[in-house]
Amino acid sequence: MATIDEETNIAGEAGPAAPRTTLRDPVRESEERANQARLKRLTEAFTIFDQEANNTIPSTELGTVVRSLGLVPTEGELQDVLSEMSDDSNPESIHLDRFLSVMNVLLKDRRYQGEPESKILRAFQVLDPDNNGFISEEELRNYLCKEGEPFNDEEFQDFMTIALDDESGGVCTYKEFIQNLVVEDND
Amino acid sequence: MLSEKWKCFCCPPIVKPPRRGVIVPMDSTRPEHERQIQTQAHQLLAQTQTSPVKPKRKKSDLTLAAVVIIQTWFRRRRALYEMRRKTAWTIYQNIEYAGEQDQLKLYNFFLELMQAVTKNPHDAQVVAKVLRRNSSLTGLVEEIETENLAAAEVISVEPSYRGPHIHTPIHKGHFEALIIAFQRGETLHAHYVFLILQELRNILKRLPNINIVSTHQSKCVTVVGDLHGSFADLMVIFHKNGLPSNENPYIFNGDIVDRGFQSIEVFLLISVAFIVYPNNVYLNRGNHEDHVLNLRYGFMKEIIYKYKSNATRLLRLMENIYSWLPIASLIDDHIFVTHGGISDITDIKKINKIKRHKYVSVLSPSFIIPPNEDQFQISSIPNDILLEWRQILDLLWSDPKQTDGCEPNTYRGGGCYWGPDVTQQVLQKHNWSLLIRSHECKEEGFGYSHDKKVLTIFSASNYYAAGSNRGAYVKVMTNQPLVIVQFMSTRTSQRTLTLWERVSYVEDQAIKNLAEKFTANKSRLMHEFQLFDVQNTGRISVNDWCDVVTRVLDLQLPWRTLKSRLVDTDMNGNVVYESTFRSRELQFTSSVSTNVRRESLCQAIYRNKDLLETVFRAIDKDNSGVISMQEFTEVCTFLGKHNGSTLDEKQIMDLAASIDLNKNGVIDFNEFLEAFRIVDTGDRL
Numbered sequence: 001m002a003t004i005d006e007e008t009n010i011a012g013e014a015g016p017a018a019p020r021t022t023l024r025d026p027v028r029e030s031e032e033r034a035n036q037a038r039l040k041r042l043t044e045a046f047t048i049f050d051q052e053a054n055n056t057i058p059s060t061e062l063g064t065v066v067r068s069l070g071l072v073p074t075e076g077e078l079q080d081v082l083s084e085m086s087d088d089s090n091p092e093s094i095h096l097d098r099f100l101s102v103m104n105v106l107l108k109d110r111r112y113q114g115e116p117e118s119k120i121l122r123a124f125q126v127l128d129p130d131n132n133g134f135i136s137e138e139e140l141r142n143y144l145c146k147e148g149e150p151f152n153d154e155e156f157q158d159f160m161t162i163a164l165d166d167e168s169g170g171v172c173t174y175k176e177f178i179q180n181l182v183v184e185d186n187d
Numbered sequence: 188m189l190s191e192k193w194k195c196f197c198c199p200p201i202v203k204p205p206r207r208g209v210i211v212p213m214d215s216t217r218p219e220h221e222r223q224i225q226t227q228a229h230q231l232l233a234q235t236q237t238s239p240v241k242p243k244r245k246k247s248d249l250t251l252a253a254v255v256i257i258q259t260w261f262r263r264r265r266a267l268y269e270m271r272r273k274t275a276w277t278i279y280q281n282i283e284y285a286g287e288q289d290q291l292k293l294y295n296f297f298l299e300l301m302q303a304v305t306k307n308p309h310d311a312q313v314v315a316k317v318l319r320r321n322s323s324l325t326g327l328v329e330e331i332e333t334e335n336l337a338a339a340e341v342i343s344v345e346p347s348y349r350g351p352h353i354h355t356p357i358h359k360g361h362f363e364a365l366i367i368a369f370q371r372g373e374t375l376h377a378h379y380v381f382l383i384l385q386e387l388r389n390i391l392k393r394l395p396n397i398n399i400v401s402t403h404q405s406k407c408v409t410v411v412g413d414l415h416g417s418f419a420d421l422m423v424i425f426h427k428n429g430l431p432s433n434e435n436p437y438i439f440n441g442d443i444v445d446r447g448f449q450s451i452e453v454f455l456l457i458s459v460a461f462i463v464y465p466n467n468v469y470l471n472r473g474n475h476e477d478h479v480l481n482l483r484y485g486f487m488k489e490i491i492y493k494y495k496s497n498a499t500r501l502l503r504l505m506e507n508i509y510s511w512l513p514i515a516s517l518i519d520d521h522i523f524v525t526h527g528g529i530s531d532i533t534d535i536k537k538i539n540k541i542k543r544h545k546y547v548s549v550l551s552p553s554f555i556i557p558p559n560e561d562q563f564q565i566s567s568i569p570n571d572i573l574l575e576w577r578q579i580l581d582l583l584w585s586d587p588k589q590t591d592g593c594e595p596n597t598y599r600g601g602g603c604y605w606g607p608d609v610t611q612q613v614l615q616k617h618n619w620s621l622l623i624r625s626h627e628c629k630e631e632g633f634g635y636s637h638d639k640k641v642l643t644i645f646s647a648s649n650y651y652a653a654g655s656n657r658g659a660y661v662k663v664m665t666n667q668p669l670v671i672v673q674f675m676s677t678r679t680s681q682r683t684l685t686l687w688e689r690v691s692y693v694e695d696q697a698i699k700n701l702a703e704k705f706t707a708n709k710s711r712l713m714h715e716f717q718l719f720d721v722q723n724t725g726r727i728s729v730n731d732w733c734d735v736v737t738r739v740l741d742l743q744l745p746w747r748t749l750k751s752r753l754v755d756t757d758m759n760g761n762v763v764y765e766s767t768f769r770s771r772e773l774q775f776t777s778s779v780s781t782n783v784r785r786e787s788l789c790q791a792i793y794r795n796k797d798l799l800e801t802v803f804r805a806i807d808k809d810n811s812g813v814i815s816m817q818e819f820t821e822v823c824t825f826l827g828k829h830n831g832s833t834l835d836e837k838q839i840m841d842l843a844a845s846i847d848l849n850k851n852g853v854i855d856f857n858e859f860l861e862a863f864r865i866v867d868t869g870d871r872l
Contacts, residue, residue: 037729040730044746045745047745048270048277065270068267072260073259075259114263115260120256123253123254126253127254144257148258155261158685180264183264
């Protein structure tokens with residue numbers, strides 16, 4: 001496993017020190033290229049929220065950044081990530097260095113990948129014990145806004161916009177909805 | 188009466204809601220318990236064939252786990268969209284700054300040329316023509332001239348005019364009549380425009396440089412930020428906050444005109460409010476209350492379009508009125524309100540002494556930079572005059588920065604970046620507690636800086652595109668905390684836009700802007716791409732693509748994040764670079780054969796459309812839309828030298844001839860510019 005010196009890599013092009021041997025190791029080279037590409041990708045996503053251009057983002061934006069990079073943590077898990085990344089002296093913001101080192105580990109260990117589609121289907125079926133194939137808006141409101149890690153009004157409104165089925169009106173036919181829920185950002 | 192709907196965000200939370208712990212119906216919310224729930228979720232929904240005996244789970248645990256899974260996946264989807272929204276925002280900001288820098292570079296270029304007198308007398312002539320637009324009238328001569336300008340009687344009102352009629356004394360009824368008329372999209376007759384502006388000017392002339400505002404009587408005053416010609420936003424504000432009156436005072440903190448399509452209507456409405464309630468409506472000058480900026484940012488265009496033969500006179504009068512606008516306001520002796528901000532030299536005593544109305548243009552005051560002197564040297568301006576100029580320039584153009592210190596504002600071309608230490612110093616010196624300013628677009632319509640000692644308030648919602656940002660205004664009340672009210676005017680729907688809708692509107696336009704930039708730079712981009720593609724595969728690495736695009740477009744954007752929406756990639760993840768230009772083509776309206784030789788010329792013209800337009804307008808003294816062929820080619824060549832584009836004189840003449848726009852030695856530059864457009868050809872590669 002190649003070790004990455006984050007300090008130099010944040011700047012961009014400089015990579016890990018080249019091995020002294022003149023033999024080229026294609027596997028290692030491609031691994032390094034992949035590492036560099038990933039670092040650039042992570043840094044870019046982070047920088048979008050770096051308003052003051054000082055390599056920090058507000059803690060409140062961490063969820064958006066982490067999720068947009070392919071991870072699917074719950075709010076509780078996100079809290080864990082946050083405490084790993086944040087600095088006691090400055091809990092309101094997260095520095096790029098800490099972000100990169102923690103993210104690298106998370107990505108390498110394939111953490112917080114989220115449940116596969118089959119399990120999401122199961123989840124809906126649990127909420128639909130009569131096996132109707134759909135759930136009403138009312139029921140969804142009861143579940144999603146009151147239990148688990150509840151939605152706020154804005155989140156629920158956005159959820160209903162995509163969850164409700166135009167044709168059957170007022171209910172969520174979840175089997176089709178799941179496709180929409182796990183939409184990928186083609187990267 | 189008002190049809191705009193909005194979502195009320197009174198006293199909004201400035202931070203996002205805090206993270207909620209897992210709510211378990213029966214038990215406590217200790218963190219270990221949370222993790223237990225997580226693992227239970229995995230187990231419950233796992234297809235366990237190995238363990239024959241499944242432990243009995245309570246139904247509520249199962250439900251809980253299911254709910255969390257759905258919530259978690261939804262939040263992820265939402266985050267993807269948030270990211271896209273923020274990325275689109277970055278695009279707009281970058282393009283806006285790049286545009287402003289361009290303007291600045293052009294301006295500096297002009298100034299430098301003024302000094303290099305012996306290099307090329309021909310160049311000096313072009314520059315002189317442009318800068319000579321600034322008029323410097325003094326004293327009595329000015330009064331007589333402006334009286335003539337403002338004379339409404341000269342224009343008669345036809346019987347067929349169906350719009351509102353305004354007479355002196357102007358009163359509240361006129362104000363309301365104008366609101367109704369402007370909502371219907373009507374244009375006020377030039378006769379009445381001049382009437383109003385004449386009244387406005389008479390009152391403005393008596394005002395001090397800094398408005399003294401007191402909340403003693405009314406107990407409150409509302410500060411409105413940049414409106415930029417957005418009539419819709421002004422209506423939302425009046426609807427939420429009430430019309431201006433003696434009990435409901437307003438401060439309008441500049442940038443009323445430019446960019447939006449109803450700049451004159453917004454300006455007139457605010458002017459009438461000011462005329463009717465001169466002791467309770469306050470106006471601060473913004474950096475866009477300046478004819479030099481109106482040249483480029485749309486107000487001039489709007490006036491010419493709406494007022495045609497009266498446009499020139501109207502514009503000259505506006506120039507004069509701008510110079511009489513106060514440059515700041517002071518509320519209850521402790522809240523300073525100005526459009527841009529402050530700098531390390533800001534001193535209210537010095538500001539009060541300035542004869543503000545010498546500064547017809549703040550960016551380029553002609554009494555400092557004489558318009559028709561070839562021998563001019565900028566270093567010859569005496570220091571005290573420079574310092575006085577800076578006092579006003581800094582108030583209207585500066586931006587706050589995070590780190591200490593004070594440096595020239597290179598983005599804008601005027602004013603400073605000032606740091607928290609300067610805020611501290613200036614507030615302390617004057618015994619102020621807060622600085623309210625505008626000038627910068629904020630996503631939430633407002634933003635605090637410098638430990639909450641500086642409040643930015645921006646009132647033009649949807650500034651970049653529908654859904655891009657909220658607007659806000661602030662109510663200052665005696666002995667009470669500030670109340671900030673947000674809003675977003677929407678033309679299309681009766682309810683708030685969902686996140687999905689906002690993102691798609693905002694993103695669409697941003698991506699279009701980028702796609703146009705690609706097409707406008709096609710020759711250069713293809714050349715660079717091919718340098719990396721030695722084996723002619725049509726593909727290059729993501730890295731190389733990002734490199735080239737950043738360099739050629741000179742835009743620091745998150746290209747990797749944007750890539751999927753801009754180009755196609757192959758199975759190996761490499762970029763098929765021709766797709767950078769997919770379905771977009773630079774086309775011409777007339778029968779022009781666009782052979783390869785002309786392609787880069789046309790792209791160069793398209794890229795420089797804004798600059799060309801600015802300079803054309805400046806040369807076109809009588810606003811007729813027409814300049815001589817001679818002047819036209821001068822400008823094109825001149826700009827070619829300025830930014831190294833291939834605008835060869837002979838090529839341009841050929842082109843103009845072939846477009847058949849050269850009619851008797853004059854050219855309609857609007858037609859010329861319109862002839863270059865990037866169109867969607869509808870076919871995908």
